Amino acid sequence: MKQTGLITAATLAAGALTLGLGGGAALAGPDTNILNIGMASSDAGRLDPHLSATTVDKAVFGWMFSGLVRFAPGSSSPESIEPDLAESWSASDDGLEWTFNLRQGVQCHHGYGELTSADIVYSLERAADPDRSSFSSDFEAFETIEAVDDYTVRIILSHPVPSLLGLVTNYQGGNIVCAAAAEEMGEDFQNQPVGTGPFMFEEYRPQQSLSLVANPDYFRGAPILDGILYRYIPSDSARDLAFQSGEIDLIYGRQDQTWVERIRELPDVTVHVMEPAEMSVMHLNTSTPPLDDIRVRQAMAHAVDREEFMDFKGRDTARMSQSIVPQGYLGFADMSELMPAFDLDRARELLTEAGHPDGITVSVIHTALPGMLSTMEVFQAQMARAGINIDLEVVEHATFHAQIREDLSQVVHYSAARFPVADIYLTQFYHSRSIVNTPTGVTNFSHCADADAEIDAARVETDPDLQREQWETAQRLLMENFCSLPIYENLQIWARHNYLDLGYELTGSLTLGPAVTEQTQFVSN
């Protein structure tokens, strides 16, 4: 972690130096027709779309794989879902039977033949298999998946899943792998993934890059670009310099106002601030004293100065939270009226009422990752003003993840984006099934279980209005109990040189990286 700190220091120094010394002239464009992308990571994870859930791999899967349906390029809104491998689909009135009619003539990469309904069945069954997939629990309602004929797939559900289309987009378990390739390669599939997307796997160089080549048989037409070189560049400063020198055309940015302002100063560069937002939340462990007293949690809520947080994070890259579910998610309800106003006197009063006139001490374990740590340090300073001492233990990131799941921290600062449906956020963070340190635990750090009934009911509710009401009630109940303190929402940041035309308007991307489509191309300045 010392080295991480040093790299951060280097980044800050380089940032100041790099852009302080001026941006130089606009770049004419690349010499080749290969798109160079700089990603903030030292290496890839597992290049199997059903296994890896890491940010660094998600974007790549979006370029290599298709789903039955997809989010329109540039959007992460469920309302933009459109046909992909399926040309059309229908659902029975009770929502238990879904039929997808496939596009004909879709070719798998590297000569693995035409994609048929057998591939869809194989792929969805693979995604639902806990031995081969990290996302198997998403498919628990899938009773049977059958190939009616070569171009028709039927899915029978055990209970209605209103957001079913979201599960069959080209995202996580919905990415369709080609059965022949996956069977032939077995575990080696991750070393040469085969899909049907616009770009095909070419070469992986550990710690360096992943090369993709254009798929000439892509069903929407051959891509204009010849390929993609996805470079793993962990150092922010090196990535920035490579972008400035033109070695990188598209860059993953820091969720940081100063970074956005610095990069915007470069000539002919566009910074994209896009959805989905990662919400920064302080989860309060309601099962341990003194946080088991709602007055203490309420006091903490009054001690949070969210305006100060906004000034600290920057208004271009962050927005204030309005609920425990991020804005823009299906089922989000504006709960701003339930957010306690910043009022230190009231906070101290509540602490006194709760029997803590001299204040309290709360033990917190936190990651040393600079972006997250700075938020916790601001929080610590704000709490101190109200007499709440945050006893902060800073640990390395993997240790942090292990220890918060062992329930060792009284306040857990977590920042996350999820599939943009309220159910996912509510279930993973606030359902009793997800309480950490239990066999079914995920990320319920607060131990709250106030809205289980509403969350479960909304999940299978087929009437959209009723479903929204149930989600709204769940959010209200959980906020009234001060299970967590939503602080701000961090948006995704990318930047590109203007000689790169993405081919669509970029407002969001579920894979957290911009879609690179058959229309993406280099244009002259």
Add this chain to the structure above:
Amino acid sequence: MLAYVARRLFFALPTLLAVMTLVFVLVRIVPGDPAQTILGDQASQEAIMALRERLGLNRPLWEQYVDFLQSAITGDWGASMVTGQPVLGEIANVLPYTIDLTVASLILGAVVGIPLGVWSALHRNRLIDYVTRIGSLLGLSFPAFVSAILLLLIFSIYLNWFPVISAGDRSDPLERLENLALPAINLGLIMAAYITRVTRSSMLNVLGEDYIRTAQAKGLPHRSIIWIHALRNALIPVVTVVGLYLGILIGNSVLTEIVFNRPGLGKLIVGALGQRDYTMLQGLMVIYTFIIIIVNLLTDLTYGLIDPRVKYS
């Protein structure tokens, strides 16, 4: 000498075994879970436990240890728990980059550091000596990542002589040299600073010896006294320092590797540690220990080349 080398290698075996055992235990004591890393933060406890089972992490520790030793002896280092790539393959991929960088910075450090150290010693307490000493002190105290960024700004952004990203194709000699230049300069200058200081100090000691005065009294040419009689004897501590520093350099070049975005062992170790990639860490540590053993052995053998009085028995 061959018997000496064989004996040294034989006695290195217990060291290797000790390191393997220590690494095996340490990586498992440190909090963190490779299954969690692989599955990501949305994974349920059930899924994590299922993956731990598949990875064999739920088996008794001694059983895992015996398996590990058996596999290591038969040359099977397994696959990375995180990427699924063979451990030896991943190490073999990055090792040439590390060797390139280490050797290049060693050559640069010696070529710059030894003459500077000698020059400084010969001009003791004069302007040249002060400048060299301050310069070498700066080289030692300047953080590698800051000098790396300055080099990038000057040579890659403004002069546009070298790429910012120093990875690339090693099979093309020109590209290999182009990618190596800035990282090697960055580490080489630090090494030069070390070598300059040790050479200067060692030379000052030797220059005060009786045999040097004897050589001077006999009227031997100044150049011959300095470069043959004095430097040869002064080099023993320099070789010791270089040997020690090489070992450190192989693992500690990580900051240079990260800033120049260059593959290497250091970067691989840090990545594996962050991801709790047990198999990768075990493989890396054994390789790293082996390299240190070889470097130490070569250092000892070099003493004999420099000073014929050194005997290997």
